[in-house]
Amino acid sequence: MAETKSCASSVQDFDNKRQVSEVKRVTLTGLVINLALSALKFAAGILGNSQAVLADAVHSLSDTATDIAVLVGVRLWSKPPDECHPYGHRRIEFLVTIFIGLLLAAVALGLSYNALATLHEVQTKPPGAIAFFAAILSIFTKELLYRWTITKGREIKSTALIANAWHHRSDGLSSVPVAAAVAGAALVPGLAFLDRLGAIVVSIFILQAAVKIVRPSVEQLVDRGAPEEICLGIEQLAFATPGVRDVHAIRTRHIGSGIEVDLHVLVDPGLSVEKGHEISEEVKRRLIEYVSDVVDVVVHLEPYEEG
Numbered sequence: 001m002a003e004t005k006s007c008a009s010s011v012q013d014f015d016n017k018r019q020v021s022e023v024k025r026v027t028l029t030g031l032v033i034n035l036a037l038s039a040l041k042f043a044a045g046i047l048g049n050s051q052a053v054l055a056d057a058v059h060s061l062s063d064t065a066t067d068i069a070v071l072v073g074v075r076l077w078s079k080p081p082d083e084c085h086p087y088g089h090r091r092i093e094f095l096v097t098i099f100i101g102l103l104l105a106a107v108a109l110g111l112s113y114n115a116l117a118t119l120h121e122v123q124t125k126p127p128g129a130i131a132f133f134a135a136i137l138s139i140f141t142k143e144l145l146y147r148w149t150i151t152k153g154r155e156i157k158s159t160a161l162i163a164n165a166w167h168h169r170s171d172g173l174s175s176v177p178v179a180a181a182v183a184g185a186a187l188v189p190g191l192a193f194l195d196r197l198g199a200i201v202v203s204i205f206i207l208q209a210a211v212k213i214v215r216p217s218v219e220q221l222v223d224r225g226a227p228e229e230i231c232l233g234i235e236q237l238a239f240a241t242p243g244v245r246d247v248h249a250i251r252t253r254h255i256g257s258g259i260e261v262d263l264h265v266l267v268d269p270g271l272s273v274e275k276g277h278e279i280s281e282e283v284k285r286r287l288i289e290y291v292s293d294v295v296d297v298v299v300h301l302e303p304y305e306e307g
Contacts, residue, residue, distance in 0.1 A: 018156070019078075019156045019157075019158060020074055020078040022152055022155075022156050022158075022161075023070065023074045023156070023158055023160070023161055024071065024074060026148070026149055026152045026153075026161060027067050027070045027071050027074075027161070027164065028067075028071070029145075030063070030067050030145055030149060030164065030168065031064055031067035031068070031071070033141065033145055034060055034061070034063040034064045034067060034171075035064060037057075037060045037137075037138055037141060037142070037171075038057050038060040038061045038064070040134055040137070040138075041053050041054070041056055041057035041060060041134050041135075041138060042054065042057040043134075044130045044131050044133070044134030044135075045057055045131060045134075047128065047130050047131075048127045048128035048129070048130040048131030048132075048134070048182075049127050049128060049131070050127035050128070050131035050178075050182055052127075052131075052135075052177075052178040052181050052182060053127070053131045053134055053135055053178055053182065055111075055114065055178075056135065056138065056171075056174055056175055056178045059107060059111070059170075059171055059174050060138065060171050063167055063168060063171050065103065066099075066100045066103060066104075066163075066164050066167050067164065069096050069099055069100060070096060070100075070160050070161065070164055073092055073093060073095070073096035073160060074093075074160070076089055076092045077089050077090050077091070077092035077093040077096070087255060087260075088255065090255045090258070091220075091221065091255065093158070093159055093160050094159065094217040094218075094220055094221050095217075095221075096160045096163075097159045097160045097162075097163045097213060097214075097217040098213075098214050098217050098218065098221075100160065100163040100164055100167055100213060101163055101210045101211075101213035101214035101217070102210070102214065103167075104163075104166065104167055104170055104206060104207075104209060104210040104213065105206075105207055105210035105211075105214075107170065107206065108170070108203040108204075108206035108207040108210060109203070109207070111174060111200075111202070111203045111206070112200050112203035112204075115197070115200045115203070116200065127182045127185055127186055128186075129186075131182045132179060132182040132183055132186070135175045135178045135179035135182060136175075136179050138171070138172065138175040138178075139172050139175045139176060139179065140172075141172075142168050142169065142171045142172030142175070143169065143172045145165075145168045146165050146166070146168040146169040146172060149161060149162075149164060149165035149168055150162055150165035150166070153165055157293065159216070159217055162213075163213040163217075166209045166210075166212075166213055169209070170205075170206040170209060173202045173205060173206065174202055174206070176202060177197075177201070177202055220253075220254040223253045223254075224253075224254070225251065225252045225253060226252040226253075226254070226259050226293075230252070230259070230291065230292070230293075231250055231252060233291055234250055234252070234261055234263065234287060234291055234294070235247050235250055235263075237286050237287060237290060237291060238250075238263060238265060238283050238286070238287065241265075241279065241282050241283050241286060242279075242282070243267055243268075243271075243275070243278075243279040243282075244265050244266070244267060244279060244283065245266045245267060245268065245304035246265075246266040246304055247263060247264070247265055247266070248263075248264050248266070249263060249264040249300075250262075250263040250264075251263070255295060255296070258293050258294065258295030258296070259291075259293045259294050259295065260294075260295065260296045260297075260298075261287060261291075261294055261296070261297045261298070262297070262298035262299075262300070263283075263297075263298075263299060263300070264299075264300045264301075264302050265279065265280060265283055265299050265300065265301055265302070266301075266302045266303065266304035267279055267301060267302075267303070267304055268303075268304055269303035269304065269305070276301045277301075279301075280299035280301055281299075283297070283299050284297040284299055
């Protein structure tokens with residue numbers, strides 16, 4: 001059993017290291033792209049006389065804040081358990097995810113406020129073509145970055161990486177009304193107000209994405225249990241373990257991207273302590289090996305009584 005436990009621990013360590021490595025690699029790539037896009041849009045906004053593109057450059061710059069938050073956060077939540085944090089530091093990932101979601105909501109509210117405040121303004125000089133092409137480049141670049149980041153985030157089950165992917169998409173979406181406004185203002189100066197209306201619509205979508213990001217992490221921080229189908233699978237697998245007569249009091253909670261389980265297992269009262277321990281270790285091994293996302297199991301042994 002010691003060998004099994006050591007093997008399971010080694011697999012978990014390998015998965016953790018792989019996750020940290022992937023989070024760093026994907027986030028660093030996003031950080032470099034965000035900085036390059038911000039610089040490009042600042043230059044295009046100035047040279048192309050476009051306030052919308054300049055505002056979009058500021059939005060792109062906000063993406064770098066979430067990239068930095070993930071890079072700093074991953075160093076904290078990947079730390080091994082210690083004396084003060086015996087369960088590890090994985091919940092820091094939820095805090096980073098909530099921070100990204102709140103920042104996303106702030107960006108959405110800021111964009112909509114700016115759009116409403118400038119709805120009556122008339123643009124005196126039409127923007128240049130460079131501003132339009134910068135916005136189009138931003139849309140395609142950020143959509144590709146979103147798809148790559150969210151695929152990696154789902155693959156390694158990182159809530160922070162998934163949240164950051166949605167921030168990339170929000171930046172791309174905000175460039176859509178910018179491109180439309182630049183094109184509309186260049187062709188028909190009187191239609192410049194459409195930029196503000198489009199920004200408000202996009203802000204609503206960004207705000208919805210922020211809610212979807214924040215809600216699951218808040219629920220996991222307050223120890224919401226695993227879905228019913230996972231709990232049922234835990235019960236069935238534990239009950240099927242040789243020597244187990246019954247299972248009850250199953251509890252689950254999220255630790256980072258994993259699930260921690262504790263449950264009560266009933267065995268024959270005449271068994272030796274050693275045999276009871278072997279059964280509990282086998283239950284633990286099965287749950288970690290066969291139930292998706294289970295990373296730790298605490299088994300409480302109880303005597304089984306007929307009737």
